[in-house]
Amino acid sequence: MMHMIQHLFIEQSLVAAFAVIGVVMWISLVISKRLTAGRVHGSAIAIVAGLVLAYIGGVVSGGQKGLADIPVFAGIGLLGGAMLRDFAIVATAFEVDVVEAKKAGLLGVFALAIGTVLPFIIGVTAALAFGYRDAVSITTIGAGAITYIVGPVTGAALGANSTVMALSIATGVLKAVLIMVTTPMLARFVGLDNPRSAMAFGGLMGTVSGVAGGLAATDPKLVPYGALTATFHTGIGCLVGPSILFLAVRSVTG
Known part of the structure; x- marks a missing residue:
């Protein structure tokens, strides 16, 4: 048997x-x-x-x-x-009401910008605390704090070693789990009860899995809106991580 x-x-x-x-x-x-x-x-x-x-x-x-x-x-x-991960992410977009999505407007764009830069700074601080001083390692770990997808993509583009890339993934996974667990507890206090706030939340938090899981526990109807901006967040991070953010870090570290 x-x-x-x-x-x-x-x-x-x-x-x-x-x-x-x-x-x-x-x-x-x-x-x-x-x-x-x-x-x-x-x-x-x-x-x-x-x-x-x-x-x-x-x-x-x-x-x-x-x-x-x-x-x-x-x-x-x-x-x-x-393949299946990206399919699942794209599938969530079909539940979005375009009229509601447009209401996010500049708020969504601002959330995406803050949600990219602020986690990166936190990740850079963590990298420095671990003793990393080279621009490639610092940028890779910082990018991992944006999402656990942005970290390895940035690391691969910059030629980071496997240990640093693993740390970047671990940083992103920790962030995703924390967001998933704390979102239902804090939703009422931050007004997370409508599509507009969900899109702003997704842009600020970034991680698709963390945002989707947290919103699913809060209100399943909000999941597509949060996942939509969170998906953009990952794409933006993959673009600016190995380029603008790396150049900014290198200009400081030398």
Whole structure:
């Protein structure tokens, strides 16, 4: 029986990956409801569980892709890859009401600008605290604070080493989890209850996964609006990270 199940998981790896993710999400939602009374959204718990499973998979397999290095879980590498990720992000835009989106106007643009520069400065401060002094490493880690996608994209463009790129990803993931967990708790105090504020929030926070998860726990109807500006945020970060921001850092560090 076990051999048959193992064979099925290997032959139908993508289907098996959907099943594994479904079980993780189901358990996470139960934990969210029973242990936190919904205060911590199931998506946040699922992300933390995914990180733990990825670590365990890396230790067991000795590879570089977490659970995906174990043959029976190889489909997770495709399911969590860039293609399906980007498809999911783009799909959220189809739920946006254009009339409501236009109301963000200059507020959305301003939020995008602040949401790009401020996290970068925080990331640069963290890089300096870790002892990094070269412009490439500082910029890469700073870009990771924008989003965990901008960090490795910037690092690859600038030729950063794997350790620095890993730190940039870790910085972005930490930010995403914190935003996802704290958004439902703070939504009422910051007026996060309409599409306009959701778009401003997405522009300021930047991380699509963190914003989407946080808004899903607050009001699912706001998810497309926050994800829309957050997606632009990632694109802008990928453009200015290895160019304008790097030149600014290099002008200071020499």
